[in-house]
Amino acid sequence: xxxxxxxxxxxxxxxxxxxxxxxxxxxxxxxxxxxxxxxxxxxxxxxxxxxxxxxxxxxxxxxxxxxxxxxxxxxxxxxxxxxxxxxxxxxxxxxxxxxxxxxxxxxxxxxxxxxxxxxxxxxxxxxxxxxxxxxxxxxxxxxxxxxxxxxxxxxxxxxxxxxxxxxxxxxxxxxxxxxxxxxxxxxxxxxxxxxxxxxxxxxxxxxxxxxxxxxxxxxxxxxxxxxxxxxxxxxxxxxxxxxxxxxxxxxxxxxxxxxxxxxxxxxxxxxxxxxxxxxxxxxxxxxxxxxxxxxxxxxxxxxxxxxxxxxxxxxxxxxxxxxxxxxxxxxxxxxxxxxxxxxxxxxxxxxxxxxxxxxxxxxxxxxxxxxxxxxxxxxxxxxxxxxxxxxxxxxxxxxx
Numbered sequence: 001x002x003x004x005x006x007x008x009x010x011x012x013x014x015x016x017x018x019x020x021x022x023x024x025x026x027x028x029x030x031x032x033x034x035x036x037x038x039x040x041x042x043x044x045x046x047x048x049x050x051x052x053x054x055x056x057x058x059x060x061x062x063x064x065x066x067x068x069x070x071x072x073x074x075x076x077x078x079x080x081x082x083x084x085x086x087x088x089x090x091x092x093x094x095x096x097x098x099x100x101x102x103x104x105x106x107x108x109x110x111x112x113x114x115x116x117x118x119x120x121x122x123x124x125x126x127x128x129x130x131x132x133x134x135x136x137x138x139x140x141x142x143x144x145x146x147x148x149x150x151x152x153x154x155x156x157x158x159x160x161x162x163x164x165x166x167x168x169x170x171x172x173x174x175x176x177x178x179x180x181x182x183x184x185x186x187x188x189x190x191x192x193x194x195x196x197x198x199x200x201x202x203x204x205x206x207x208x209x210x211x212x213x214x215x216x217x218x219x220x221x222x223x224x225x226x227x228x229x230x231x232x233x234x235x236x237x238x239x240x241x242x243x244x245x246x247x248x249x250x251x252x253x254x255x256x257x258x259x260x261x262x263x264x265x266x267x268x269x270x271x272x273x274x275x276x277x278x279x280x281x282x283x284x285x286x287x288x289x290x291x292x293x294x295x296x297x298x299x300x301x302x303x304x305x306x307x308x309x310x311x312x313x314x315x316x317x318x319x320x321x322x323x324x325x326x327x328x329x330x331x332x333x334x335x336x337x338x339x340x341x342x343x344x345x346x347x348x349x350x351x352x353x354x355x356x357x358x359x360x361x362x363x364x365x366x367x368x369x370x371x372x373x374x375x376x377x378x379x380x381x382x383x384x385x386x387x388x389x390x391x392x393x394x395x396x397x398x399x400x
Contacts, residue, residue, distance in 0.1 A: 009275045012139040015347065018282030019371065026287030033287050060284050064354065065231045067277045069221060070270055072171065073235035075138075077267055079168045080239050084246060088161045096324035098158050101316040101335070102165040105342055108311020109133035109303035116299040126296050129356040129366050131173045133303025133373075135348035138163040144377045145341040148384045150391040154327035155334045159341060162312070170348055174230055178355040181228035190223025191237045198241025205243075209266035212242050230355060242266060278347065285350050286371060292364035300353075300369025304343045305376055309383075312339030333387035340383050343376030 008014055026033040039059040082089040089095050113133050117126040141163055142156075149155045198216040206212070213235070221234030244263035316335045320326065326335060349370035357363035 009272050011143065012275060012278065014275050014279030015139075015282045018279035019286040022283045022285070022287035023290070023371075027290055030289065037284060037287075063277065063280045063284050064351075065225070066221075068232040068281060068351070069217075069235045071274050071277060071281075072232055073239060074267055074270065074274055075164075075167045076171065076236045076239045077263060078164050081244070081263075082161070082164055084244075088157070089165075093324065095161065096322075097316060097319040097326055098161040099165055100319040100322070100324065101158075101312045101339075102162050102169070104311035104313070104315025104318075105136065105162060105166055105308055105339070106134045106169055106311070108309075108314070109307035111311075112307030113299045113303035116302050117295070120295040120298070122295045122299075125362060126299055129296060129300070129353065129362075131170075131177060132300050132349050132352045132356055132366055132370065133307060133345060134166070134173065135170055135345040135352060135370075136163045136166040136308075136342045137344045137346040137348060138167065140344045140346055140374070140377075141341045144344065144380055145338065148337065148341070148380060148389060148391065149334070150393040153334070153392040154330040155338050158327055158330060159338045162338070162342060166342070167348070170352070171233060171236065174352065174355065175233055178230065178352070179228045180230060180355070183229065184227050187223050187227035188229075190226070191220040191234070194220035194223065195237050195241055198238045202241055202243050207243065207262055209242060209262050209269070212238055212262070213266070216241065232351075239263070281347070281351075285354055286367065288364035288367050288371075290368070292361055293368055294361065294365040296357075296362050296365035297369040297372070300345070300349065300366050301372050301375075304345045304349070304369070304373040305379060308343040308376075309336060309339035309379075312336075312342060329392075334389060337380055337383045337387060337389055340376055340380040343373060343379065345370050345373040349373060 008017075022033070025036075037058070037060050041057045041059060041062060043057065079089075081087055084090060088098075110130050110133070113130055114123070114127070117123045120126075138160070142160060145156060145159050194216040197219060198212050201211055201216070216238045217235050220237050221231050224234040225231040242261075242263040244261050313332075313336045316326065316339075317332065326332075350367050353363055353366040353370055357366055
């Protein structure tokens with residue numbers, strides 16, 4: 001049993017199980033599923049808006065707005081560490097090609113999505129969802145790429161860096177373009193205060209991550225919430241304040257697993273609970289009627305399956321023309337296959353769908369497109385066979 005649970009955790013299968021359960025429940029018993037989404041846990045006047053509104057804590061709010069902050073915090077931790085000395089973002093020349101390709105992996109899907117919306121005559125309805133197909137699901141893209149390229153192929157770290165940069169831009173997009181109401185910037189002084197609280201705790205040599213999370217993190221989360229920015233981003237400002245190693249071993253490196261600094265202790269403690277949180281996220285967000293397929297589905301799916309690979313490929317080629325070569329041992333054909341693997345949007349694409357559209361048929365249709373982006377796995381396999389990608393196995397990269 002322990003081995004089974006470990007396998008489920010390491011391969012993000014709780015998210016898959018939650019998603020399948022949601023799809024089954026929503027299509028067999030839609031009324032019961034709606035009751036689950038709106039299940040009221042309690043009401044709280046303090047967390048509600050300071051002007052006097054109260055907040056109903058539903059199960060959906062608990063997962064999407066509160067617990068998912070831990071998922072984005074771990075993603076933010078990888079982005080932050082990548083900028084440290086030795087990290088892949090610390091060397092501009094080394095990072096240039098994947099970062100330029102990342103820009104293509106954002107611009108390509110946006111262009112294809114908007115072109116599809118215009119072609120369908122649904123720009124007014126679909127326009128706000130332009131960011132949905134920009135997402136790349138690190139976990140599943142990595143698993144697919146590892147099966148095709150092997151663990152020692154230079155395309156693997158290239159994809160991981162591209163996906164992490166994609167995550168960083170995605171977080172900025174969610175914060176900047178999808179507020180939950182009129183932005184009240186004065187409340188963003190609370191995350192600023194949270195940073196100073198975190199730095200003060202670090203100066204006092206507080207080694208446990210819990211005070212950073214419960215004190216500074218709570219202050220920051222409330223600031224995002226009251227400013228009407230998505231509170232799932234609320235823990236990001238405190239990540240750099242936690243005591244951390246001053247060098248990076250590399251993307252998802254084995255050396256990180258041996259580190260005992262506060263920031264790595266935070267990740268090691270929360271990585272498995274976050275997998276369970278993602279299972280809950282799948283259960284509460286992927287329950288869509290399968291007959292909800294519409295123009296939003298086509299726009300999202302084309303953005304991910306066509307726009308992603310083409311954008312990454314073309315901008316990767318441009319990087320070469322600008323003098324920033326692909327990693328040694330990685331060719332143009334590998335670049336296109338990497339672009340196909342990056343087309344799996346899934347988790348973050350579902351999340352963006354839920355903030356870009358109001359609950360209803362359009363949101364459901366966009367989520368179906370995000371779910372169907374698993375088709376990128378088949379596209380990746382086909383492209384790898386067509387271009388005769390050579391699998392290179394070696395020491396495995398830990399996925400945590």
